[in-house]
Amino acid sequence: MARIRITKEFRFEAAHALHNYDGLCRNIHGHSYILKVTVIGEPITDSNSPKLGMVMDFGDLKDIVNREIISEFDHALIVSRNVSQDTIREMGQMAERHFVMSYQPTCENMIIDFADRLKKALPSNVKLHSLRLNETAGSYAEWFASDNE
């Protein structure tokens, strides 16, 4: 049976700061992130299944990505735990939704985090194939399962 990739695109707004970065991005600033999620599997062949012909219902994929990533990060402020305690305190006053991550919130580290979350949440009949995270229209990171086996 053919293995097929399906992709769904998501958008979220978030602010971040790159601690100790040698450029403007050390300041808190925002991005309109675009996340593309690709899963791979075989289309369902059970003619009694309401999901006949689907690798995975796009709606189910949407629910998982929204639950694991978008609902968490949309309109949040994200920094690394290496910022000062003063900054972390101020963030709490400034932004109701703020995350102090164990990692520097670059596009690369965020996509690794997203891949880990999705791998755990996807049903067993599909596999996470790849992710693409755009920080700006012209800058993005990609994660491929085949690069990380």
Ligand SMILES: Nc1nc2c(c(=O)[nH]1)N=C([C@H](O)[C@H](O)COP(=O)(O)OP(=O)(O)OP(=O)(O)O)CN2
């Ligand atoms: N490898 C990475 N480099 C940079 C990252 C990152 O996550 N990974 N992040 C930043 C900044 O947060 C910010 O995103 C600036 O990126 P940049 O593409 O340089 O921004 P521009 O506004 O110049 O984007 P254009 O698409 O060129 O308009 C910095 N570097």
Ligand SMILES: [Zn+2]
């Ligand atoms: Zn940025």
